[in-house]
Amino acid sequence: MIEILTTSSLIEKYSYDEEQKVLHIHFRRGGHYGYAEVTPEKFSDFQKAESHGKFFLAEIKPHHQFSKYETAIKN
Numbered sequence: 001m002i003e004i005l006t007t008s009s010l011i012e013k014y015s016y017d018e019e020q021k022v023l024h025i026h027f028r029r030g031g032h033y034g035y036a037e038v039t040p041e042k043f044s045d046f047q048k049a050e051s052h053g054k055f056f057l058a059e060i061k062p063h064h065q066f067s068k069y070e071t072a073i074k075n
Contacts, residue, residue, distance in 0.1 A: 001015040001016065001017055001024070002015060003015045003026075004047075006052050008028075008051070008052040008053045009028065009053060010027060010028060010052070010053035010056065010057075011025055011026070011027060011028065011052050011053055011056060012026045012027060012028045013025075013026045014026065014046075014052070016038070016043045018040055018043075021036065021037050021038055021039065021040075022034045022035065022036055022038065023035045023038040023043060023046070023060065023064075024069075025056065025060075031068065032068070032069040032070075033066045033067065033068055033069065034066060034067045034069060035060050035061075035064040035065070035066050036064055036065045036066065036067070037064055037065070038060065038064055042059065042060075045059070046059070046060065
């Protein structure tokens with residue numbers, strides 16, 4: 001998976017596992033979450049969105065179950 005950096009004030013970077021249909025999001029304030037059952041079409045719409053944060057809040061967060069992942073601390 002390739003991580004894509006954003007200029008969003010909410011989302012630092014994201015990646016997508018097309019096989020598992022999981023959208024991984026790393027938030028600027030900390031936290032790495034995986035959102036399940038995100039279709040390739042919805043991921044494409046997310047990528048094209050003028051605002052990744054607004055799209056996430058309207059189309060991903062309210063409609064997809066999530067898992068929180070532990071992120072390793074880099075020294």
